[in-house]
Amino acid sequence: MTNTIETFSALDAPEYAPAQFVRWFREVAPYVHTMRGKTFVVGFGGDLVQEGKLNALVQDLSLLTALGVKLVLVFGSRPQVNEQLRLKGFDFQFGLTVEPTSAVALECCKEAAGEIRLDIEAAFSQGLPNTPMSNSHIHVISGNFVTAQPAGIIDGVDYKHTGKVRKFDIESIQKALSLGSVVLFGPIGFSPTGEAFNIAMEELATNIAISLKAEKLIFMNKSNLLRNENGEVITEIARADVDKLLQTSEQLELDIEFANYLKQSSRAVRRGVKRAHIIPHDLDGSILLEYFTHDGVGTMVVEDTLDDLRPATIDDVGAIVSLIEPLEADGTLVPRGRHIIERDVEKFTILEHDGIIYGCVSLMPYPNEKMGEMACLIVHPDWQSSGEGELLLRHTETKARALGLKHLFVLTTRTSHWFIKRGFTQGKVEDLPAEKQMNYNRARNSLIFIKKL
Structure with a gap:
């Protein structure tokens, strides 16, 4: 049997084909x-x-x-x-x-x-x-x-x-x-x-x-x-x-x-x-x-180094707060009280090595809109530049997919380029879930980035 390869002229292609290519x-x-x-x-x-x-x-x-x-x-x-x-x-x-x-x-x-x-x-x-x-x-x-x-x-x-x-x-x-x-x-x-x-x-x-x-x-x-x-x-x-x-x-x-x-x-x-x-x-x-x-x-x-990756427990709240506080102080993150971390601790995943918690991330699902908010993506400065941020992102994406979510979004004022490099595109307030739109802090004016899962 002879294999044939179908070819076509660019002149015959649909108008949108060049842009798609x-x-x-x-x-x-x-x-x-x-x-x-x-x-x-x-x-x-x-x-x-x-x-x-x-x-x-x-x-x-x-x-x-x-x-x-x-x-x-x-x-x-x-x-x-x-x-x-x-x-x-x-x-x-x-x-x-x-x-x-x-x-x-x-x-x-x-x-x-x-x-x-x-x-x-x-x-x-x-x-x-x-x-x-x-x-x-x-x-x-x-x-x-x-x-x-x-x-x-x-x-x-x-x-x-x-x-x-x-x-x-x-x-x-x-x-x-x-x-x-x-x-x-x-x-x-x-x-x-x-x-x-x-x-x-x-x-x-x-x-x-x-x-x-x-x-x-x-x-x-x-x-x-x-x-x-x-x-x-x-x-x-x-x-x-x-x-x-x-x-x-x-x-x-x-x-x-x-x-x-x-x-x-x-x-x-x-x-x-x-x-x-x-x-x-x-x-x-x-x-x-x-x-x-x-x-x-x-x-x-x-x-997935993934012996170091685990769900957070109430005993981890103190370590999570110590990771978050420096970024709250310099304005990178919205201030959160300890009681907020305690309330939402089951939504956090942490990175731990030899008993030291050196990274965390949280996922807040909005199931009606099939969207999830990724927040508090933090790696301690001593552990950065070794792929731990990528690891937390990949884990969060996998977790979101398992929950049936179709999009992941983040709000940021300092790290937009990091998210753009990893497939996020800039969105608008109107693109957020209705509940999140109501709570959006317009004075802070955070940029919105969304990724399709």
Whole structure:
């Protein structure tokens, strides 16, 4: 089947298209700045190749490399291996869990991995005009970057040629990435004695992301997504919550493959990878939508330091007051009496480390208008410039979404630029909930900023 790409002339576009394009291009600019020079590890199974999604994915990955991303690809080959086994007359088929690999199955693994590797190299070699691959000139480098060792005997079962990662040649990998090349890993590793071992793609991708201290680990999944009780996609989840979820995976009937992706994502984030994403490969452009849109299209696992983040209690009122008082004194915040903090303490979240409370934020919901007010976003000066403000903002956004709110607003006299940089736009008094409009202090003349969630 031949892939065709639909194109159109700018003369045929609707009148509003240029304005939409300019606005979109400006909106994605911050993402472009943050991704340059960062390392992304992308893992996908053989089902993506089998379903004909490879070319579309490679085109999107080509765009990321053009924007300065250092890209590592890790592919699996389970469906292709099973097909090889079937064609050779063997009844055995690999499932979704790690299983022993016989000598015959290992040969099938080699054949399947070699075929997919060539398909990937061919896809990156495209240079058709009017496609994302035009003038790309992307080099793909693969080799014996991973040293493997046998999985051994587990619970009395000899796993034979099934292996696990022992170490990586990090220096060679980083050198290839520095040249602008895409580094490609297949699910085969080699021991110092020259033996080949079958390694699970998920384990391989996670380990290389950890070893490279990657910015992102991305797993391309089928259409399975993590959803809440209302059927809505959970776009962001803390690692600690993933671990709790996996402990009840049987009750929640998580798909085995998806549960494995969650497990590996949690391990990667716990070991220093900043973000792990699980995104659907059957959605065209999903890897771009995940990165260049606010909520993305899959599930992102984050660490959230989040052992330090907790709801405030009445015992925390004194610490919250001590954080607020200096800002009330210089006019940054509206003066609040201690009794107000005590009354609304359940609306506060605090940052605490080793018993020291060094940040806070409050969320006042207005459910009728599906809006929430974020207030008292404070980080102690000794802890600033390390992302704690971003952490409190992200937490508040997540909390507001969980309450069904659609917009978050703030009133400020000193920090407007900070909020503008984080997606807030200036509003008017008339945009506020009716109750808040009545209580708005016109003498203070605070600026109003609103963010769509």
